[in-house]
Amino acid sequence: MEFNYKDVVAKVADCLVRAGSTFRQDKKDAYKCAIASEELERAKWNLETILDNAEVAERDRSPLCDDTGIPHVFVEVGPNKCLTGAMMKAIEEGVREGLKELPGRPMAILGDDKGRIDMSGGISPNSEDLALAPFLIKEVEEDVLRVHILMLGGGPAIRGITHRIFHKHNLQVVLDEIVNRAKDATRLLGCTPCALAVGVGRSQFEATALMMEAMVYSDFNKQSDMEKYITDKVNESGVGPLGLKGKTTVLATFMKVGPQRASGVRVVALRPGCCFEPRMACVEL
Amino acid sequence: MEIRTITAPFTDEVLSSLKVGDIVNVSGTIFCGRDAVLPKLVKKIENGTFDETGIDLKGGVIFHTAVSRAGVGPTSSNKAELEGTMPQLTKAGIRMFLGKGELKDETIQMFNEYNAVYAVIAPVTALLNSKVLSQKCLAYPELGMEAFYELQVDKFPCIIAAAHGERLS
Numbered sequence: 001m002e003f004n005y006k007d008v009v010a011k012v013a014d015c016l017v018r019a020g021s022t023f024r025q026d027k028k029d030a031y032k033c034a035i036a037s038e039e040l041e042r043a044k045w046n047l048e049t050i051l052d053n054a055e056v057a058e059r060d061r062s063p064l065c066d067d068t069g070i071p072h073v074f075v076e077v078g079p080n081k082c083l084t085g086a087m088m089k090a091i092e093e094g095v096r097e098g099l100k101e102l103p104g105r106p107m108a109i110l111g112d113d114k115g116r117i118d119m120s121g122g123i124s125p126n127s128e129d130l131a132l133a134p135f136l137i138k139e140v141e142e143d144v145l146r147v148h149i150l151m152l153g154g155g156p157a158i159r160g161i162t163h164r165i166f167h168k169h170n171l172q173v174v175l176d177e178i179v180n181r182a183k184d185a186t187r188l189l190g191c192t193p194c195a196l197a198v199g200v201g202r203s204q205f206e207a208t209a210l211m212m213e214a215m216v217y218s219d220f221n222k223q224s225d226m227e228k229y230i231t232d233k234v235n236e237s238g239v240g241p242l243g244l245k246g247k248t249t250v251l252a253t254f255m256k257v258g259p260q261r262a263s264g265v266r267v268v269a270l271r272p273g274c275c276f277e278p279r280m281a282c283v284e285l
Numbered sequence: 286m287e288i289r290t291i292t293a294p295f296t297d298e299v300l301s302s303l304k305v306g307d308i309v310n311v312s313g314t315i316f317c318g319r320d321a322v323l324p325k326l327v328k329k330i331e332n333g334t335f336d337e338t339g340i341d342l343k344g345g346v347i348f349h350t351a352v353s354r355a356g357v358g359p360t361s362s363n364k365a366e367l368e369g370t371m372p373q374l375t376k377a378g379i380r381m382f383l384g385k386g387e388l389k390d391e392t393i394q395m396f397n398e399y400n401a402v403y404a405v406i407a408p409v410t411a412l413l414n415s416k417v418l419s420q421k422c423l424a425y426p427e428l429g430m431e432a433f434y435e436l437q438v439d440k441f442p443c444i445i446a447a448a449h450g451e452r453l454s
Contacts, residue, residue, distance in 0.1 A: 021411075042444055045308060046407060049442060053409035066351060066358035066410040105355040106430060119321070123429040127354060155361055190361050190385030191408050242405050243387055244444055244453050275408070 003285070005090050011283045012094020012147060013101060018281035019149045020068050020102045021061050023054040027251075030220040034193065034241075034248040043246030047193070050241070050275050061102075064276045068104040069151030071095050071132040074216050078143035087285070088135060091147060096128040098149075103127045136212055148216050150280040152271075156194075159185040162204050162269040174200070174266055175226060179233040181270050186239050186249050191274035193241055193248045195220075196230060198255040199269040206258055207269035214256035215271075215278040227253040241275075254278070290440055294344030295380050300400045305451050310440035311404070315346040315383070317357065320366040321431035322424070323347075327373045335377065338424055340433075342378035348406070348441075349384035352422075353430035356414040359385040359406050368392055375399050383443060388452075397450035404443040416440055 023031075031051045038044045057064045073091060077083050098104075108129035111121015124130075133152075140146075165177045178198060186194050195218065199210030223231065230253040240246025260266065271277075291299055293313035303309070318326065329335040349367050350357040362368060362384030371382060372395050380401045388403060396402060406413075416439045424433040446453050 042306060042308060046444075049407045049409055049412070053407070053412045056415065057411035060411060062411050062414065063355045064411060065408045066353065066356045067360070067408075068355050103354040105351065105353045107351075107353075122427070123431070125429055158361065158364075188361070188363060188386055190359070190363075190387075190405070242385060242407055242444070244405060244446060 008090035013097035016098025046241035403447040
């Protein structure tokens with residue numbers, strides 16, 4: 001399949017910069033609602049500061065956060081579209097160009113397997129050396145080839161949990177365990193308010209892929225009953241913006257439930273996305 | 286809302302006047318370090334070689350952040366490498382840690398012994414970048430963004446989250 005390599009690189013690079021520097025309108029609206037509902041002055045001030053920061057970052061096309069995140073690519077492929085290895089190479093090159101432009105934090109760890117684990121191999125000084133995570137590819141009904149770039153920060157990775165829950169044939173058991181895990185995670189995160197991302201699947205891989213999909217299709221204006229329940233229960237903790245108390249610990253929950261195993265176990269991936277997540281943008285190729 | 290500006294390094298008088306919940310702007314000289322470099326500095330303090338660095342920590346601020354082309358922003362202060370280094374760094378003169386996340390009760394009590402405080406700063410890199418006047422690497426340049434830096438800053442907005450043995454509640 002023929003395609004314009006330079007055009008794909010440029011589009012993907014621009015997409016990455018937007019992902020790292022822009023709040024979507026639905027997120028801005030969610031912040032404005034939260035500011036209006038907070039009674040504690042410092043909670044309001046924290047939320048306003050985060051929103052002010054988003055305006056400056058968008059205006060300057062500069063990073064929302066100094067932890068610019070690890071680039072993750074999610075590709076939607078329509079019925080008559082094709083994603084070739086050459087296109088994947090162009091997307092990879094676009095990610096490198098985007099990291100140079102943003103600029104991404106230089107945090108690629110050098111060295112062999114052992115050196116990369118304990119960091120004895122050092123850190124590359126080049127933003128663009130940060131490798132992207134493995135591609136996620138999804139077949140969709142819409143006839144598009146659409147690339148989503150998500151920039152996943154370290155704080156939520158520290159506090160995220162992928163672990164089984166024994167459901168006991170009771171939905172409430174699973175929801176309440178997600179709430180308990182999220183309460184612990186948000187209390188320690190520091191960068192609240194969160195956008196919780198949840199995937200429920202049959203294996204660790206599937207649950208995590210579903211969690212990524214939940215972020216890709218996230219909309220702060222659309223919350224299912226289960227998502228709203230989780231958000232409301234975690235907000236009862238009162239952790240608040242930046243962990244300094246208040247009503248807004250979680251702005252929204254994004255949950256994707258996949259096919260399930262005929263057994264007593266559900267594998268749940270939970271990511272307490274920080275105040276900037278889902279930090280993402282998309283582009284059609 | 287009127288926000289008070291305090292200039293680092295701090296005197297005991299300034300530190301004593303800070304209360305939990307105060308929103309303040311921090312200006313002046315602040316140090317920056319995180320997971321990789323702070324344990325190395327603590328090792329120097331413990332083995333008596335810190336003076337060789339020529340760095341004066343008295344009344345100082347340590348911002349738990351990397352310093353890179355992307356800017357600055359707080360990392361979680363409750364990570365073992367960070368919260369675990371607070372006692373020695375405080376003993377050596379540091380009087381404010383800037384970061385994010387909840388600290389242990391024993392850490393907050395330790396601060397009280399030295400009239401030190403913990404302030405939370407939002408991860409608002411785009412805003413903070415506009416307030417950095419200059420930056421200089423002081424130690425361990427080989428650590429790249431994780432080296433020990435000194436910044437001159439103008440009005441970093443933060444909230445006092447722990448002071449005088451109390452925490453925000």
